[in-house]
Amino acid sequence: MSTFQELPAASSNAWSNEELMSAVQAYLGMLRFELKGEYYNKAEINRQLRDGPLTCRTKASVEFRMQNISAALYELKMPYIVGYLPARNIGSAVKEKMVGLLRQNDIEFLMPYVPTADTDALSAKVSSLRKQTYLKMPPGSKHPQLAIKTMSSYLRDPAVKAWVLEAAKGVCEGCDRPAPFIGNDGLPYLEVHHVMPLASHGSDTPTNAVALCPNCHRRCHYSNDSDEFKLRLYEKIERLRLEVPEPIDAGTYESIDANLT
Numbered sequence: 001m002s003t004f005q006e007l008p009a010a011s012s013n014a015w016s017n018e019e020l021m022s023a024v025q026a027y028l029g030m031l032r033f034e035l036k037g038e039y040y041n042k043a044e045i046n047r048q049l050r051d052g053p054l055t056c057r058t059k060a061s062v063e064f065r066m067q068n069i070s071a072a073l074y075e076l077k078m079p080y081i082v083g084y085l086p087a088r089n090i091g092s093a094v095k096e097k098m099v100g101l102l103r104q105n106d107i108e109f110l111m112p113y114v115p116t117a118d119t120d121a122l123s124a125k126v127s128s129l130r131k132q133t134y135l136k137m138p139p140g141s142k143h144p145q146l147a148i149k150t151m152s153s154y155l156r157d158p159a160v161k162a163w164v165l166e167a168a169k170g171v172c173e174g175c176d177r178p179a180p181f182i183g184n185d186g187l188p189y190l191e192v193h194h195v196m197p198l199a200s201h202g203s204d205t206p207t208n209a210v211a212l213c214p215n216c217h218r219r220c221h222y223s224n225d226s227d228e229f230k231l232r233l234y235e236k237i238e239r240l241r242l243e244v245p246e247p248i249d250a251g252t253y254e255s256i257d258a259n260l261t
């Protein structure tokens with residue numbers, strides 16, 4: 001008789017908000033351990049819940065709630081506890097309810113894991129994940145979602161780019177080393193960088209453009225000494241003229257992955 005009642009039957013009475021919230025909070029606690037690579041005991045936490053706030057629930061129904069929470073996290077593109085596979089057959093109402101309860105908790109620690117199409121946001125997330133003490137090999141996504149980005153780009157003068165590249169004669173104007181390889185056009189591969197970014201209203205002229213090897217180019221965009229590096233370029237390359245920056249155009253930013261400028 002009692003074993004029959006313990007089955008997570010459809011007739012079992014609905015969970016209260018308080019009950020659901022205690023499951024969500026226990027889940028998030030376990031997820032924190034999981035992401036830190038620390039040990040925790042799922043069965044023990046399940047038992048503690050049933051000794052406490054979920055006193056009239058069965059082990060299996062608590063497990064099923066945990067899988068509901070995994071499904072909600074999956075929906076949010078956030079990591080979930082691998083041992084609780086997202087429940088597949090839950091209705092959108094339940095999922096929404098779980099998402100709502102998750103959002104009432106501190107889930108900021110999950111934000112770095114959420115995929116993004118924004119290059120700058122991606123870099124920030126990657127940096128914050130790399131600074132964590134533990135990173136387990138993630139499952140990733142077999143079919144990453146395609147995001148349509150609206151991007152503004154400046155019209156670039158091919159003659160300026162060609163002239164700057166030819167003037168460099170196959171040698172990086174940053175480090176004076178030869179181009180690292182021959183490009184698929186048969187010419188030494190260097191990249192043209194605008195010392196005052198176009199987005200800051202820098203000009204597209206030979207006096208604001210330099211030919212750099214990929215390492216020096218990335219250094220201009222991403223290094224912690226990019227300002228000093230830029231000053232050295234101004235000192236070193238006679239044709240460069242200092243330009244006054246203006247506020248960056250809204251919606252445009254220079255990202256080396258998006259457009260090598």
Ligand SMILES: [Zn+2]
Binds near residue numbers: 173175215
């Ligand atoms: Zn270089």
Ligand SMILES: [Zn+2]
Binds near residue numbers: 194
């Ligand atoms: Zn650049």
